Structures are given as C-alpha cells and as structure tokens.
Amino acid sequence: MPRRTATLLTSILLLIGVLCAGVLIRVPYSELSPGPTVNTLGEHDGQPVLSVEGAETYDTSGHLNMTTVRVTGVDYEMNLLEAVYGWLADDAAVVPYESMYPENVTADQVEEQNAEEFTASQESAEVAALEELGYDPSQTVVGAVLEDTPAQGRLHAGDAIVAVDGVPISEPEEVAELVTEHAAGEDVSFTIVPADAAEAARKDGEPLPEGPGATEEVVITTMEAPDDGRALVGIETQPVYPVEIDIRLADVGGPSAGLMFALGLVDTMTEEDLTGGSFIAGTGTIDGEGTVGPIGGVSMKTIAAREAGAEYFLTPEDNCATAAENPPDGLTLVEVGTLDDALAALEDIRQGTTDQLPLCSAR
Template sequence: MPRRTATLLASTLTLIALLCVALLWRVPYAEMSPGPTVNTLGSHGGDPVLQISGHKTYPTSGHLNMTTVRVTSADYSMNLVEAVVGWLAHDQKVVEHDTLYPKGQTAEQADQENAEEFTQSQDSAKVAALDELGIPVGSRVIVAAVVKGAPAEGELHAGDVVKAVDGRPVKVAGDVAELVTKHKAGQKVVFTVVPKGAKGDATRDVTITTAKSDDDGAARAVVGIQAGVEHTFPFKIDIKLADVGGPSAGLMFALGIVDKLTPEDLTGGKFVAGTGTIDDQGKVGPIGGIDMKTIGARQKGAEYFLTPADNCAEAAADTPSGLTLVKVKTIDDAMDALKDIREGRTSALPSCTKG
C-alpha cells in the first residue's frame, strides 16, 4: 500500500475513533435555546391565555408576549459533540449542568419547583395588575404545607384557611407560629379552620398536641405546618398556559391583565415582548436565559422587549437586530414605556446599555 494512502487511511480511522469517543464522552453541561413565545392577549392551544369573568373587559390589539427558554432536562446527559456545537451556535447556549439543576435535584423535583414558581408568579401578577388599577385584593392565612409525620398530619391539610389559633384571630402568616410557640411541647393547641374546598365560611375546631422542635434552633413547640397567605380576588382571573414553568412570565401576565381590564389599548397595535418576575408590589426581578429570550422574541416578530433592569447589561451585550430593549424596574415603568411606544415617543424609552 502506498505510503500516502496508508497515511490517509490512518488519519481517517483516527478521526473516526476520536469522533466516536466524543459522541460517547459525557460532559457535565446543559443546553439552553429560544423557547416558545406566547401573546398573553391572544390564545394558545385553542384557549384564551387570560380568561376574565365577573368584570368588564375591553378589546385589545398588538402583542404582549411572554417569552421562554427551552432547556435540556435534568436527567439528560450531553456528549462532547453536542457541547461543542452548542458553544459555536449563536442561538444556543451551553452552561454548567449545576447552574440549571443543583446537585442532587431530580427531573421530577425540578418540574415540581418550576410548577410551583409558575403558580406563584400567576398569583403575584394578578395582585400587581389589580393594584395598578386600584382594585382591592383580599388575603387570608392558609396552611401552605404539612410536614410528613408531624402532629398536624391528617388533622390539617394544605389549603385549609386558618381563622384563629386558641380563639385568637390570625391576620398574617406569622401569627400562627407565634401563637403555637406560646405553648410547651405536649400541650394542646386549637386551630379554627375553614377546610379546603368547603362551601361558605363554615369553620371547625381542630385540636392538636404540640411536639418539640427538632431543628438546630432553640427548642419550641410545633405542630408541623407551614402557614402562608392566599389572595382572594373580587372576580375570576384564569391564566391558561400549559407546559410552561418558572416565575419569569409574571410581568407580561400582569400587563396582559391590565390591558384587558382597561379601555386604553396598551400597545397601540405594536408587537411588544418581554420577561421578568413580579412581586405583589409590582417590582420586576431578573430571570435567566435573557439572551435566548430576546432571540426568540425577535424571531417571532417583536419590535420592543421589556427587560428587567438587572438583566439589561447581559441583554445589551448581544441584542438581535431590529429589537429595542426597554429597561424596567416596576410595572409602573412598563406602563410608562408602553405609553411611549403607542404614542411614538421611542426616543424617550429607557434603554439597556452594556456594562
């Protein structure tokens, strides 16, 4: 066999061997890419994203799109070839696996956490939107969780409304722990609750014997529940969006609700997308995967992107052509920006800058 042919054959076989090794070599990385972007003013899967009943609603136009990031699952094992392709691609991002999924977290746990965050973001979006419109929102103390094996297991249930402890009314979640810890371990405490799902406000008393705490803090009496707050709304607001998790759609949900409840057309027919967590007070918080979300928004046709202030520098480092980043810290900032957009005052928009 001629030397040149032998060398070429050896090189080819070596390349094939290296490629096989790369395909089999698992690396501790995960991949992010642009996910679906959905108009909160429109429909998804055949159903309106925002469904409001019991209050007058108004026609809307344009887009207020929430954005998402598609990520590899917690139990997916990436090979070296996939990692290299991801590093080279503009619309993909390879990150350390533990950045997205802390060590020891299973796929089921990750899905559960995302679902819980998504539910909480919807609740806060409703509160922030109604507060923006001056519509009062009520609240009540509930049993948020019951510790397995604790004295309260089987006696109290997640979702029960706590009206009083030992006959003393509770107004905030912290009242529950304060009243329980007035007891000594082994003493009885009486909860007055409205059971979850009960019709009306019929209460019942539940007597539980306290136990001694087993954590690292000072010894105290406990019953093994976590108290929380549940908001009560003056009319029904449903957010229908399947296969989405996490808290990052809060801002866009809140703006969509405001748009549907006011005669003013917030977008003026423009295509606005965005992202950001939101709390009950309307403060907008940062999210992950901002660069993938801006790419996804622009691919869908967005002209403006409402960007959490803390994500601005990262987003501005690689902004898709034709997309204007608008910095927002609160829902008020977003409302002001939308007014500027619909009235054509784009030079007045607060912009994101690098660094």
C-alpha cells in the same frame, strides 16, 4: 501508495477518529436554546391564554409575549461534539450541568419543581395585576400548611381566616403580624370559615358567612422559628379576590412568565389598549407587590422574541447587562424593575415617545 494519498488517508482516518471520540466522550454540560413564545393576549391550542370572570374585560391588540428557553433534560448526556457546536453557535448556550440540575435530582423532581414555580408565578401575577387595578381582597385564606408544624392537621389549604385572637383580618400580612406578637409556646386563636364554605361563598359572589355554626375557632400553640426564634404556627397565607382568573398554558414551567401574565391581565381588564398594536415581548418573575425579578437564559429569550417578530423586550433590570452584550438586531431592550415600570414603558411605546424608554446597556 503515493505519499500524497497516504497523507490524505491518514488525515481522513484522524478526522474520523476525532469525530468518533467527540460523539463518544460525554461532558458535564447542558444546552440552552430559544424556546417558543406565546402571546398572553391571544390564544394557545385554541383557547384564550387568559380568561377573566367577575370583572369587565376589553378587546386588546398587539402582542405581550412571554418567552421560554429550551433546556436539555436532566437525563441527557451531552457529547463533546455537541458541546463544541453549542459553544460556537450564536443561538445556543452551553452551561455546566450542575448549574441547571443540582446533584441527585430526578427528572420527575425537576418537572414537579418547574410546575410548582409556574403555578406560583401565575398566582403572583394575578395578585400584582389586581392590586394594580385597585381590587381589594375578598378573603384571606390558608395557601399552604407546612409539614411538622403546629398547624398541620388543624388548619387546611383554602380555609378563610376571619380573625386572629379576635382581631378581624383584611390582609394576609396581618396574620403573621398577630402571630408574631406571641412568644413561642403561647396559644393563638384563629377564627376560620372552612375551605368548602369559603369557596362556595366565592363562587356565589357572597361575603363569608358569619356567626355560630358558620365559623370555627381553632387554637394552636406556636413553635419557635428555627432561624430567628419568632413564634410561628406553620401556615402561608394568600389573598383571594372577587375575580376568577384562569391562565391556560400547558407544558411551560418555571416562574419567569410572571411579568407578562400580569401585563396581559392589566391590559385585558383596562379599557385603553395598552400596547397600541405593537409587538412587545419580555420576561421576569413578579411578586404580589409588583417587583420584577431576574431569570435565567435571558439571551436565548431575546433571540426567541426577535424571531417571533418582537420589536421591544421588557428586561428585568438585573438581567439587562447580560442581555445587552449581544442583542438581536432590531430588538429594543427596555429595563424594568417593577410592574409600574413596565406599564410606563408600554405608555411610551403607545404614545411614540420611545426616546424616553430606559434602555439596557452592557456594563
């Protein structure tokens, strides 16, 4: 066999061996890539993403797209060849597996956690939007009862708290304030309207029923909080507003759509068209006070946004430096820290004063 042919054959065999090894060798990494985007002002699977009852709504234009990231599953075992490809690709990111999935977490647990975070982000977005629009809560209800606490079996999710120790409640924060005035081991008296009756009042647009037979007195002995020794009963409270909001978006998990849901709701319930017809995308968690928090995979989300046609991307301030390292061409990264910041950015875009936008910069 000629030497040249032998050398070529050897090289081919070595290449085949390397490729086979790359396919067979498993590495502890996961891959992130751009996911789908959805316009919160539009429809998804033939239904409006946002539906509002009990308040006037208005026509909107443009886009306020929430963005997502595709992540390889908890049970997926990446091979070396895939990892190398991901490291070299511009539209993918390879990260350590444990940074995405803690040890001993099952696929069902990941899915459940993502669903819970998504539900929480919807609730926070609703609260932030309605607070921004000037709505006052119509009820303060028990959002959750923690296991192995004094409230378990005594109070239930959906119970409306009318008073604590006889003091009327108008905001959820007042419940914790009144409970922590006690020392651990003391009794706290809750005046409640049971969940069924509270929900019926909301649906009928009526105030909570009052008086004997309509309310119940529940006395609970407080326990000591393990972290700081404060008195607690073991409930989480949340406001309920006289507006029914339905966010329909299946197969999406995690908390990162909160900001865009809140903006979509404000736009839907505001007479002025907040986008001015522009294509705006973004990401970020949000709490009930309108504070925008950081998220993961921001670089993949900017790619997804630009591929969908976005011109502007609302970026949580703690993600700005990372997003600005390699931004997609034609996408303006706007830094936001609160819902008010985001609304101010929409005004600048709408008015054409984009030179005033606070832009992200790499540090």
